[in-house]
Amino acid sequence: MKKVLSLLIVLAFVMMVTFAAVPAAAQNTRVGIVLSTGGLGDLSFNDSAYRGLQRAERELGIDFQYIEPSDPSEDETALRRFANRGFDLIIGVGFQMSDTLETVSYDYPNVKFSHIDQDFGEDIPDNIVSLNFAEWEGSFLAGALAALVSDTNVVGYVGGVDSALIQRFEGGFYQGAKYINPDIEVERRYADSFGDPARGREIALGMIDDGADVIYHAAGGTGSGVFQAAGEEDIYAIGVDSNQNYVEPGHVIASMVKKVDNAVFNIAKAVDEGTYEGGENLYFTLEDGGVMLTSLTEIEQPVLDAHKNGTIDDQDLETIKEMKAEVTSPYAERINEIKEKIINGEIEVENWGITGRPEALE
Template sequence: MAKKVLSLVLIATLVLTLAVGCSGGKEEAGLKVAMVTDVGGVNDQSFNQSAWEGLQKAEKELGIKASYAQSNQEGDYEPNLEKLLDAGNDLIWGIGYKMGDAIFEAAKNNPDQKYGIVDFTYGEDTPDNVVCVLFKAEQPSFLVGYIAAKMTETGKVGFVGGIEGAVIDAFDYGFHAGVKYANSDVEVLRQYADSFNDSAKGKTIAKNMFRDGADIVFHAAGGVGDGVIEAAKEEGKYAIGVDRDQNDMAPDNVISSAMKRVGNGMYNIVEELKNGNFPGGQTIVYGLADGAVGIAPTSDKHVPQEILDEVKELEQKIIDGEIEVPYNEATYNEFIDNYIE
């Protein structure tokens, strides 16, 4: 009888130990969230890096496990998504609009897997297991355009774009609008690099702009912008960064940055997922009103306070709808008709 009781006690203890062990292991593991970079790479000091910093913040503050897969070419998107799926991630992000097709196919083939994509939306066709995250990039671009027009001494500024499309159009036309709103006489030189990672080309384009009389150049071109900033250093001119505060790349030359806090938006979605509220099938749009875009904190190193005060007023007017910032050619033409004499 004693042996029987002892056996039952041992069995009960073993079951309890296993249950606690399994529960503890699951809690320790937490959510696994990963991202596939665009070709610019995770250390592009711009778009991809901002995204990765957002997941690192989520790892630190929300207790998730973050990881990424590097894409060196567009052909890497699909195998990288497969690799992260096989690794058992709860949420997989595609960074950039160029991953639109790859994310859509992956989501269709794996309906139980959650995906997110930045800078792209499928609109009404968004799968239920995908969340699309957009940013009003035209808004901070307008603000740095205003700064550029107020600070130029030559009456010429430049814009260097990566690859033409809806996403970069927002930076382009927002910047143009900000320049013209500040001073309609300022000329804007514009050129696209047809790349997001050719820094040498960015450097050549920017140097040509500086030699043509521009003294401030804004880039929205990922890794191409590294070359733009390097050109500003070599020529003793000014550059305006993008996506994250890029002043650390050239403290004497980067006067501001049009920040698109990609990582903040991703962090918010991860937090929603952790709370059981994944917004699948939706497109979330972040702007000035959400604190997701704006000018860099280091702008006060080079931009006069009176201009920063004016920028603060412009921010509020944009938030209140008094100024509608354009995001493509058609809305830009409307903006000129409505706001510029």
């Protein structure tokens, strides 16, 4: 009997040691993202940020959740919800959330944060990495293309909320158009919203009445109204942030893309791999592919995906192909030359987000 008890004790001890040596199952990295006004479906930077986390989920095995505040006043509650639940990384989208995210970051010094579209300067908290883009460079190419395509010598820019960030787009577009044609008229108006397509359409129709035949927007969901007006009045538009070339087929001649998806994927990867270093304001430019103008000659994957999932049909795809061949392909080489001149410093694009608009344009 004593031998049996001894054997049981030994077995129990071995099992305890064995189980103690097996590490607990590692929990997947958890990321929470608070989207900007307009939420998912904006075909712009919210959707792009979301795609970045979908990629991280597929390739890295992270888990993520998102919140779509209906108003900026809800941002703080959303950020704190993720922080209180111990998420490994919390991302805030859009410059309107920057002050709130900074405030919350101080209350949770051990939580890692990232923010899209706000440079926090030298005093950036140690637990924030900001993801910024040289919109003025990409928008210069959009302005140059607009001026090259325009027959009326009038082009338009529709901004969301008048702010330093959105002035980066405005300034780049204005300078690019003037680079091609110093005498071109560049109309510039703001919708005071990133989620009001009706207002975007109204502004665009007013510009069209004034002679604009190419309109660029940096207005989030409001921009869908610009596309609608372009289709109704048979003029051209230029998309922003994501590849929007399949919207109103044949009327969106290009998009100025910000690779928000890549930036979001990379910051999630850094947290997942333990290489995250806070206290940084990062910038992505034409040179590193952080901003770009979509191809003026080729049909790119987002358009093919839209065709595959039924968003556009065969005739729409053919219309886009014809538009590229007839409208934008002739200017592809010129736009690429301008791009290289910006990269090598031969063309210096002023960042209106820092300098403000020239006094004569106020």
